[in-house]
Amino acid sequence: MAYPLILGLLLLGLVAGVFSGIVGIGGGIILVPALVYIFGLSQHQAQGTSLGMLMLPVGILAVMQYYKQGFVDYKLVAFIAIGFVAGGYLGGKLAVSIPETLIKRIFALFMIAVAVKMLFFDKN
Incomplete structure (x- = not known):
């Protein structure tokens, strides 16, 4: 695996982790779109990879289904x-110092941006 790809994946995990710590999002809202639009994975591959990252204990049964179909790297x-x-x-450290209203607005704006991208600018 090439170093730029490894660095990109680490950065993606870091960004998803920060958003997870701040507003409780990560897998479906950050990882899946980023894996599709930045790293070029199919939707199934992205979902399988996201589930694989979160696998134990929550998603083990879902990951097994995606893995059987070849969608988990x-x-x-x-x-x-x-x-x-x-x-x-x-x-998480940052979130405890941010007012709840601001966190809600960050979460809402991010979800709107992803929705607009998927609704109007997705090439598929």
């Missing part, structure tokens, strides 16, 4: 998970 899972752990810690 454990190399990607490992690097994203490392970044996610670090980002979750940093995001």
Whole structure:
């Protein structure tokens, strides 16, 4: 695996972890769109990889189904998970110092941006 890809995956995990720590989002809202639009994975591959990163204990049965179909890349899972752990810690530390109203607005704006991208600018 190339170093720029590894660094990108670590950065993705870090960003998802920070957002997870701040507003409780990560897998479906950050990881899946980023894996599709930035890293070029199919929707199924992105969902399988996201589930693989979150696998134990919550998603083990779902991951097994995606894995059987070839949609989980454990190399990607490992690097994203490392970044996610670090980002979750940093995001959690930051979140406790941010007013709840601001966190709600950050969450809402991010979800709107992803929705607009998927609704109007998705090439598929």
